Amino acid sequence: MMKKSDNEFARQTKVLFDESVDGLDAATLSTLNQARQRALATTRHTSVLRWVPAAGVAAATLVAVMVILPGPTEVEVMPTSMTDMEILLGEDSIEMLEDLEFYSWIDMADESDGVT
């Protein structure tokens, strides 16, 4: 529990302290000001440095993409198996496409006859 005179003592010491603060000489105040400016400059430096890792990662990624991925190249023609070619080029297949209605009728006729 604080006593009234303790508070009064603290108040008086505070008055003395404040007077000593107000009486700081000009050279000391100048040094303090310079110290503050140096400290604030580190904030600027830090805020710039904050982007350095991100910029570095972006640049490294860009370089990696340019190095790893090749430029535009000619598309290789893959050898196609002869079976596929025969199907594509066979005349029967094309004829079948032309008679789709006929094959559809055969299919319906088979279903109605119970042929699966």
Added chain:
Amino acid sequence: MHVESASFAVSWANEPSTGTRALRQEQQLNRFLADVERRALRIAEISVRDRDDALDLVQDAMIKLCRSYGERPSDEWTPLFYRILQNGVRDWHRRQAVRNRIMVWFGRGRSDEDDYDVVAGAPDPIGRSPDEELTNNEAMDSLERAVADLPARQREAFMLRTFEGLDVAGTALAMGCSEGSVKTHYSRAIHTLRKKLEEHGPDGAGDEDDEEI
């Protein structure tokens, strides 16, 4: 849903740019440090009894605050700043203790106060009469010596509470201890100082009319 989206869009549009925010933060830090730096210097000076070392400690504390805690809410800056400063003061005392031990080995032990020039450390006059200035300087010097002689934690609690005007919670944060510890350290400091300074202290604060409040 649309209302939320719209309000988000508005708040996003009103959000200051990174550059503007950084500038505003730097201005706030500048104001804070300009306000606190002189008291911090005197507090550090009373703790280490050397103005140059105190200036170094205050500058280190400023730099660390700006670098590590500048983005914290500004109402946290005062206790954080003093926590950094008090850590610096403790490290300074540790280094001094080691240095003194080494110097004792070479037969050149010294106390912290051997080369502390009270006159050089005294503040310039601020419009007071010479008698008044002398009296106050003597009183302040007695107070400084008494505060410097306190145990470290009592000294910290007393200076943060009385000189810087931090409340119990802020002092506890700055000292890294509980509020109960702050009250105990502060109370002991006040009683020790009153006992030491009852004849030389400010206006000879006595025990008469003690009244619990």
